Amino acid sequence: MNFESTPLNDEELDWLDQFLLDRIDDDTDTEGKDEGVLDVSELDGFLTALVSGPVVVPPSRWLPMVWGDFETEWKNAKEFEAVFALLIRHMNGIAAALMTQPDDFEPLFLERVLEGKTYTIVVDEWCEGYVNGVNLTADLWGAGGLEMEIMLMPMRAFTSETDWRAHELSSDVEIENLHNAITRNVREIHAYWLARREAYAPSSTPVRRTAPSVGRNDPCPCGSGKKFKKCCLH
Secondary structure: OOHHHOOOOHHHHHHHHHHHHHOOOOOOOOOOOOOOOOOHHHHHHHHHHHHHOOOOOOHHHHHHHHHOOOOOOOOOHHHHHHHHHHHHHHHHHHHHHHHHOHHHOOOOOEEEEEOOEEEEEEOHHHHHHHHHHHHHOHHHHHHHHHHHHHHHHHHHOOOHHHOOHHHHOOOHHHHHHHHHHHHHHHHHHHHHHHOOHHHOOOOOOOOOOOOOOOOOOOEOOOOOOOEHHHOOOO
16 A cells, blocks of 8 residues: 555554644634644544545645644744645545545544543534535535535534534434434545546635634533543543
């Protein structure tokens, strides 16, 4: 297997997750600013959308959304290249999984594990990343019409774009059904655009977040009551 598409191992994912969480100092004023991608789950969703859409999006377009208003001050080119290599490997690994074994593809959702048991699956950050990836070339995704909007609905329901509408549902069964639809729909969306990709040309219009996502000092989506950065999920 090509090293550039070798899936990141657990140690590399943990390192990248911590890097994304810690790259902005706690005392930095982030009020009203875009903090970029918060963790590896949001990154996974973001990159999954990029490799699943109607066009190939170059790093020069998507990297600014990873950093937001707080691009890291790199010590040297080698430090940047090391982080960038992990981002590209993870992106290529997602693309390879969806291309060669789509039925085995699984999103990298956050999980709360206590005493060896998984109690909560948290999809908000992953979905936030996915929808931001869609919005990067929203005009082209819009060509999918109503069919595409229906497939995107479960992801949008767990994001700030809809004020986390899914969490307002009164039935746990309804929420679970939306959870379960995410993975299935992501696979179907990739197949949909793969069959049509050659018909679309890249868009050159830059895109920024249109709604603020949860901040690293905001309450964690898992409902623990702790700050996102200090939550038990991390």
